[in-house]
Amino acid sequence: MHFADEAEIKVQAGNGGNGSASFRREKFIPRGGPDGGNGGDGGSIILQADENLNTLVNFVSQKHFKARHGQMGLGNNKYGAAGEDLILKVPVGTIVFDAETGNQLADLIHIGEQVIVARGGLGGKGNANFKSSTRQAPDFAELGEPGEEKALKLELKLIADVAIIGYPSVGKSTLISRISNARPKIADYPFTTLVPNLGVVKVDQTDFVVADIPGLIEGAHEGKGLGIAFLKHIERAEILVHLLDLTRENLTDDFRKLNLELASYSKVLAKKKQLIVFNKTDATISEIVGQAAKDFKKYNPLFISCVTGEGMNTLLYRLKDEVLAHRRKKKTAKPKEAFKVFRPHLEIPDARNFSIEKTNEGFRITGKRIEQISIMTDISKKGAVFRMHDILEKIGAYREMKKMGGKNGDKIQIGKRTFSFMDLG
Ligand SMILES: Nc1nc2c(ncn2[C@@H]2O[C@H](COP(=O)(O)OP(=O)(O)OP(=O)(O)O)[C@@H](O)[C@H]2O)c(=O)[nH]1
Ligand SMILES: [Mg+2]
Structure with missing residues (x-):
């Protein structure tokens, strides 16, 4: 694997x-x-x-x-x-x-x-x-x-700025290998790509990450083909390149069905911005290209050939513009500049933050710091145990336990350790 x-x-x-x-x-x-x-x-x-x-x-x-x-x-x-x-x-x-x-x-x-x-x-x-x-x-x-x-x-x-989606064999992997440093396997049978590939694209001074997603087919959300296992990787991409293959029979059908699959996976995906790109202009006739241009006019589609390179620059600059527009809108730092350390434990524990509850045998005291002191107490040493009681006195735990009826001999459970109630006077 x-x-x-x-x-x-x-x-x-x-x-x-x-x-x-x-x-x-x-x-x-x-x-x-x-x-x-x-x-x-x-x-x-x-x-x-x-x-x-x-x-x-x-x-x-x-x-x-x-x-x-x-x-x-x-x-x-x-x-x-x-x-x-x-x-x-x-x-x-x-x-x-x-x-x-x-x-x-x-x-x-x-x-x-x-x-x-x-x-x-x-x-x-x-x-x-x-x-x-x-x-x-x-x-x-x-x-x-x-x-x-x-x-x-x-x-x-995965975090990609752009994800390339489409039916199997439309040329997604060929496209990413043409515009980025990624070198995925390319072949003329469906489902050549089994896992997403990432590549970095450079246009002038702008870098962005493109993902090549395994092919989708009708019924993917029911598990057909490779299913929708990889759709989560599209969720974070800002722009989807919806790649269509001019040599296929029914392009409007392909387009509609793929969008239905996205929509049945998530609303977020259904709403995502798509750039419609027709591939393989070299392998078809101008009438077909003309028809597609007409049918998809409202999407302002692009026409490319990964073989001849036709339309490639137009596509790259469109992507760059979209990526930059999006970055400006979100005002997010460029990935390389950001650096953060998550500290889920950040709160500084204070022994005075504790709570006491009654148990059958006495009391249970909970609190981050007091439990820490408890586990660090060497109970084989009298002095260490006395120090523990001293601390319980100082933080007011004894006062509270007495109010609750505590007496000598009661057990005080703190974390994994148990001490005996000791009225120091
Ligand atoms: N004539 C022509 N063939 C192309 C073009 N782009 C890709 N191909 C061919 O189309 C076939 C499929 O290409 P891939 O890039 O593997 O397709 P894919 O979309 O990644 O396919 P899956 O990984 O199976 O989803 C290969 O034989 C490519 O050589 C193109 O612009 N023109
Ligand atoms: Mg592929």
């Missing part, structure tokens, strides 16, 4: 490294001050739109991706190294969804655009951070935060 426009993948960001719990060792001082350094942050997983790709096929063969973990901190205030981010390249036009919630995380429509799909875990703080007037010798450090894990659905909708 050389083409895929859908894929489901799993991504796992790196864990943060554990902080170090260490004490300075010096001659004659049995136990110096705490000097445990922080663990490094885990690597994140980032998707980046790349102009050289036009398929998601790489994500069909490989589906699991992991970024590197952060290193743990060491004594003598040494920080652990951060885990490297993993950058996965996807074609421009890839839409990224969270497969579980169905939420759209990003639509990578410009070259270089990125989305951070799974955030690396925070490195744990070393015990040097926990020294205070009441805590001279903290013997605990934070654990590294686990990296985010996500199931993603990727969907590719």
Whole structure:
């Protein structure tokens, strides 16, 4: 398989490294001050739109991706190294969804655009951070935060300025190979082109992307021929070149039927601007050309031959004008100039943003930051557990739990961890 426009993948960001719990060792001082350094942050997983790709096929063969973990901190205030981010390249036009919630995380429509799909875990703080007037010798450090894990659905909708559509064998691939750098297969049997091809066309100073779409036939929306699987790639094109073949029997019929197929796929497509182009002037007689010109007069059609090159310049300048007019109208930046990083995790978590609910055994506290602190607490160390209770006191969680009837022995569930209610007075 050389083409895929859908894929489901799993991504796992790196864990943060554990902080170090260490004490300075010096001659004659049995136990110096705490000097445990922080663990490094885990690597994140980032998707980046790349102009050289036009398929998601790489994500069909490989589906699991992991970024590197952060290193743990060491004594003598040494920080652990951060885990490297993993950058996965996807074609421009890839839409990224969270497969579980169905939420759209990003639509990578410009070259270089990125989305951070799974955030690396925070490195744990070393015990040097926990020294205070009441805590001279903290013997605990934070654990590294686990990296985010996500199931993603990727969907590719190619981004082309112009899409060439039409019946099989009308010369769509021949046309794109004549006007762009694309070199698709060309042959005189129907459905030669099995997947869309993209090519870049240059007219004077203007660059634009043209897509050659596999041939459509009557009944495509019911699955005839190659069906309508590729129509989604036309949706984002601003201009459709509707290519007709002068050597075919009934051109008005061809035209009408193809438009019906578009309309039965989507209203957006039905309304899209079409440039009507008749191909193969070299292979027909002037009477036929004249008749077509008359029948299609209101569409202001063009006549070309991909063999002799007749009409090619007129077509190119018409396309350039249309593309430029459209770009002006939309005032969109030229693709190469735009660059954006989507950060679905941008909100800065604050431990005071939490909520409490009663459970059978006590309470459940939820909140991004408090859950993060919870998972990073080394519950094998008393000092670390006390710090957790301290934080719950400071952010007002204890006050609320008491109001709700909390007493010693109740369980407090925070994320994946459970603590015991401890009335500190
Ligand atoms: N005489 C003549 N033949 C042409 C012209 N353009 C294309 N052809 C021929 O028409 C046939 C079909 O061309 P393709 O470019 O493969 O057609 P297509 O529309 O891409 O077809 P599918 O991929 O099957 O949808 C080939 O044999 C081409 O050489 C033209 O202007 N004049
Ligand atoms: Mg073709």
